[in-house]
Amino acid sequence: MTQPVLRLEGIVKTFPGVRALDGVDLEVRPGEVHALMGENGAGKSTLMKVLGGILQPNEGRIYIAEQPTVMTSPIEAKGKGVVFIHQELSLADELTVAENIFLGELPRKSFGRVDWARLYAETDAILSQLRVRFDARTRVGDLSIANQQMVEIARALTVDPRAVIFDEPTASLTDAEKSVLFDVIADLQKKGVGIIYISHRMEEIFRITDRISVLRDGSYRGTLVTKDTSEDEVTQLMIGRSLDLSRNASHHELGEVALEVRGLSCGHLYRDVSFNVRKGEVLGFYGLVGAGRTEIAETLFGLRTPDAGTIRIDGKEARITSPIDAIRQGIGLVPEDRKGQGLVLGMNCRDNMTLPQVDGLTSGPFVSDGAEIEIFDRYKDKLDIRTPSWRQTVGNLSGGNQQKIVIGKWLSMRPEVLIVDEPTRGIDVGSKSEIHNLIRDLAAQGYAVIVISSEMPEVLHVSDRIVAMYSGKVMREFTSEEVTEDSLIQAISGIVPDRAA
Template sequence: MNPSQGNAVQRPPIDAEPVLRLAGITKRFPGVVALNSVDFDVRPGEVHALLGENGAGKSTLMKVLAGKHQANEGKIILGGEEMEFENPKHAKRAGVVLIHQEQSLVPEMTVAENIFLGSLPKKWGNRVDWRKLREDTNKILETLKCSFQHDDLVGSLSIAKKQMVEIARALVFTPRVVVFDEPTASLTDHEKPVLYDVIHSLCDQGVGIVYISHRMDEIFHLSHRISVLRDGEYTGTVNTCATSEDEVTRMMIGRSLELDHASKPSEFGDNMLEIRNLSVKRIFEDVSFNVRKGEIVGMYGLVGAGRSEVAETIFGLRTPVAGDVVLDGEVVNFRHSHDAVAAGIALVPEDRKDQGLILGMNCRDNMTLAGLGTVSSMGFMKGSAERTVYDKYQQAMKIKTPGWRQKVGNLSGGNQQKIVIGKWLHTHPKLLILDEPTRGIDVGSKAEIHALVKDLAKSGYAVLVISSEMPEVLGLSNRIIAMYDGRVTAEFDGDSVSEDELVQAITGMGKPSPTAAVTG
């Protein structure tokens, strides 16, 4: 049974006095009350999940706890003693460690230097003890079963490996409370069980764990209790073993959600995209598939299978060594992404913060970035035209923001993703490529984006969705392309494929599906 279904008994609540208690925490920002008198506690040896939609206040509450923000009102009580953390370093010394959702590593430094940054082992003369640094780092990496080395530059690591470095930093201290904020968002299926083992080990040592995630299966697998925030206010706490995913969802957004498979588009036109035997040296080889007008094609596979690289090649960011990209019946050879945009291709990238947005710019300016020619004249921006574009997509996509002047970096993940999608819809593309469109997004925003994607396809868009989430691929796709180790291993009908068939195909165990010939 899926642990998030029904009332499956998982971990009974721990009967102990809290190691940490937050009482009446209120945090105000200019024009916004981010937290309003929120209570929360964690018991020793407990995994206490903190849930809520994007913008509900979860990360803000944890930043108050970790000393990054100071509360306007309320108390932090750790081990029975009231504390005031002036900064994150102060909080760490007291035993409160926050593992960030946004990675805070120094790319130019080694893994060892990043893990012990601020607490490098010293020897006589206040010099760094490099031998001890290597030994201590290797012990931590061995515990986490990491495949990289202590002297690797962090900038050379994948996103998933960088996340493991972030987790390793927490083990340097002797923590009393560890906060995991979306820790598996960038981890592979192989790395997730290692993280779970680390969490169980910390619990066995009496450490209290705060676990923030939008993945319900993780929440129900790991946690003892679940607390929910909505719009900056505390809505309640339930024991995990006595609740269900549906009840928790109602607490978060006030209603139940189900992915409606029946609402998929069902009428398709001619091929908008054809990929013929496309190859990029040492990354992927002999990839072929198609996407029809009005169709949603899902691309599913493990991290490193080559999915994102295929999308980048279609978009002109990589140069193929063989094969053809055919758009609307014509072979295209894009030298760079500008050519792809001009031809009618839009790519919503996997990493919205680094690749999709300029976080220091406001919402309006981000929304019009991909189509500046439509909102400018003789090299000058037309503010009224920019506002018209912003207002159109802000209303259509229900983007929650105090106004267009708000910096995108201050928005929740779900609203940031809507800005990225709106930016590309403004270019009126023929082909929309969505790479991990709902990564790190709450269930409410996820459902809205799913509905939007289906509506776009029904209006004639050809849509290619790349996702690591099986329910998302199954719920959205008319057809599914499975990839493993740089190759297409199978093609499935999205309504008839089983989860077992998909798993076999993306792990190299399956045989090409008989529906692979279904190309219209």
């Protein structure tokens, strides 16, 4: 048997009061893609920080090619051939691709002058391995996110890596870009590089990995061979139960039309968009990133001004020019970027939840503590938000609980229409199904809900009807009975359906 490129043995890391890692083992063989899975807070990031030399373990050892090794800094890790490709990009926008890739180690000529010719030649050599369509001289800020990720990968290839760690690399990639990434991973595999692949996305895990190691609450739960296991088994290992993702259309009666949009257009973002949502219904918006879904939501919420079209809420024509207008007319938006748009992370749970209505919660000139706590407690119970107290800073909650705070924020306003953009982005598997059930419950209680999602299983699971968008246009509307995965993919890829079939 070949010796592993990388082995972690009995890693323990404690923080005051918390045992973040409790004796974790991990072994990566040459040419293997090894998935590391676990819910948010399970210890994946802590483990990778230990491996990258950012944190020192309290116990346990790291072996590189079976040599016991102490990692003291990220630079040392890189020197030993352990390279990280982070989810959050760390590139300098104003510099060229070549400068970013060789940042800090630019090739030199005499008197410390940069050897540009060699820099560009070496960069282009690396880029050609990655089969990308930009060159060494391109300014990084001009590249798409996916291509920026490629630059990050190219940076990893400047050393001869033994092991490459990908942390949620596909979070912002389109399908085409993903397959390029997977080709790159396959190339690395052929060279005998060991790969650790961190992701929440099951389909990818099953497509490209050889083995899966699972962490739960900081402890090692076991390693499965990918081809011998199932999504269910992995999920159970991660959360201790299995997950239901079946179709789930409403069984209750739908009410009147809550929101009707006719011929809405906004520049080149989207054109002539029409749809309606009834009370008690979940309308799914599915499409690729950039298809115009989020922009429609932002228009309904008063963050963008449309060029043409009408919006009717409860049959009355609505003029919405600011979020304040939108809120007053009964629209709530759970935005796609939870941390950037949804929450003030440094504020406590209660204050975040009551923020849009704080003007109405006063007794005399002052905010009434009692009224606020009452609202918070009601929605804490209703949405099963797990936090020790309303005083808890929102930034300290898990992704799922944070999302529930944002949802609670709008529910407590009793909206006519609730728009939820990417409801489960960055949320771990266990909380995902809770959020899905919550959305179904809201519909059952008579709310009109619009769900925007880039994940097909999610859209299929929660929606009564699905609007498929492609490049700013509504391609087709499906009911949950007639929709198939194939027809949905065709619609969002711009393929006009064959009516005869």
